[in-house]
Amino acid sequence: MTDPTTAATLLAHDDLAAFDLGAGGPVVPPIFQTSLFTFESVAAMEAVFAGERRQAIYSRGDNPTVMAFEAKLAALEGTAAARGFASGMAAISSTVLAFLEAGDRMVAVRHCYPDAYRLFRRLLPRLGITVEFVDGRDLDAVARAVEGAKLLYLESPTSVVFETHDVAAQAALARAAGAVSVIDNSWATPLFQQPHKSGVDLVLHSASKYISGHSDTVAGVVCGARAHLDRINRLTYPFLGGKLAPFEAFLLLRGLRTLELRLKRQEASALQVARWLRERPEVAKVNHPGLGNRQGLAGTSSLFSIELAENVDVTRFCDTLRLFRLGVSWGGHESLVFPAAVGLRQAGEHNSLVDFGVSPRLVRLHVGLEDPAELIADLAEGLGAAGQ
Numbered sequence: 001m002t003d004p005t006t007a008a009t010l011l012a013h014d015d016l017a018a019f020d021l022g023a024g025g026p027v028v029p030p031i032f033q034t035s036l037f038t039f040e041s042v043a044a045m046e047a048v049f050a051g052e053r054r055q056a057i058y059s060r061g062d063n064p065t066v067m068a069f070e071a072k073l074a075a076l077e078g079t080a081a082a083r084g085f086a087s088g089m090a091a092i093s094s095t096v097l098a099f100l101e102a103g104d105r106m107v108a109v110r111h112c113y114p115d116a117y118r119l120f121r122r123l124l125p126r127l128g129i130t131v132e133f134v135d136g137r138d139l140d141a142v143a144r145a146v147e148g149a150k151l152l153y154l155e156s157p158t159s160v161v162f163e164t165h166d167v168a169a170q171a172a173l174a175r176a177a178g179a180v181s182v183i184d185n186s187w188a189t190p191l192f193q194q195p196h197k198s199g200v201d202l203v204l205h206s207a208s209k210y211i212s213g214h215s216d217t218v219a220g221v222v223c224g225a226r227a228h229l230d231r232i233n234r235l236t237y238p239f240l241g242g243k244l245a246p247f248e249a250f251l252l253l254r255g256l257r258t259l260e261l262r263l264k265r266q267e268a269s270a271l272q273v274a275r276w277l278r279e280r281p282e283v284a285k286v287n288h289p290g291l292g293n294r295q296g297l298a299g300t301s302s303l304f305s306i307e308l309a310e311n312v313d314v315t316r317f318c319d320t321l322r323l324f325r326l327g328v329s330w331g332g333h334e335s336l337v338f339p340a341a342v343g344l345r346q347a348g349e350h351n352s353l354v355d356f357g358v359s360p361r362l363v364r365l366h367v368g369l370e371d372p373a374e375l376i377a378d379l380a381e382g383l384g385a386a387g388q
């Protein structure tokens, strides 16, 4: 059998390598809904515990359904290994904590995911780790900041304002400084950006978004070289305990079947919507990588933001929309709207929207699988009501 090489074939191809199912087996991986796995003898048990043979022992470590998902993500990102997590944040925290210790400094790009920002500002300093934030577009600033740092944390396009960065150049700067590089690739997915092939060490995702695609699960994953994943497996993954559940892995494998179809449709719809919005007098700015600097992205997804003009009532606009529902998250079948003003007034310290001066006139839009003409009609009503 030839190994699948294109993303389309990989996504459709079965995931049964991790299972010994013989001929006549199913086309869908079974859900191994079990906490533990047994051994036929002490010798067999010893071989597995000694690391001579890999077999699932306990589902806080390995589980075959989860391993099928991990193998698929590693293949899609072009990495040797991957590890699933209970959430994108579990993947982020278990990754950075595996590479940092008291006295270390890390560098992160501004406008990284707001809860990643809170983790870096709230928890890491308590552990004696300092964090510096840089404008990821400014490679000179990145080069200066990464000097002497242990880890460079990237995201492109960024959250909220959707800035794009030269990821290959950032990764090269990290490598030259001896820092491990990590990127949040949730927005682009491996179909539109494969950062490991551009030199980024570790690529992580909130699998709750496009990878799931159906707004029915929260999950995460990190992909990278075997040595880097070994470090995570040795220092954080089993102890922080944020493991991916087998049922969630099943949902993710199911979601992945249609990733390419969904993303291409959503990308085309979002571009149509964004181009329409750009022509409207009520819209001052459209932050969409497909209308700006693509920085080598193979596709431009369906999450972007707009800034409404001074005379437009942001609340009225959001409240008038019917097809775009008010909600957080994104990447599913449904269109969503999130006004930055709500995030700016969110309780608690270390709010990246406040700290990086995001405009209260910014509104984030996620374009789902609905008919784009109907979505545009919905937006036209919202702008009409809000612009009076």
Ligand SMILES: *Cc1c(COP(=O)(O)O)cnc(C)c1O
Residues within 6 Å of the ligand: 087, 088, 089, 090, 113, 159, 184, 186, 187, 205, 206, 207, 208, 209, 218, 219, 220, 329
């Ligand atoms: C949602 C999100 C996360 C966090 O993922 P969870 O699965 O919610 O923990 C991380 N990064 C980005 C860009 C996100 O949008």
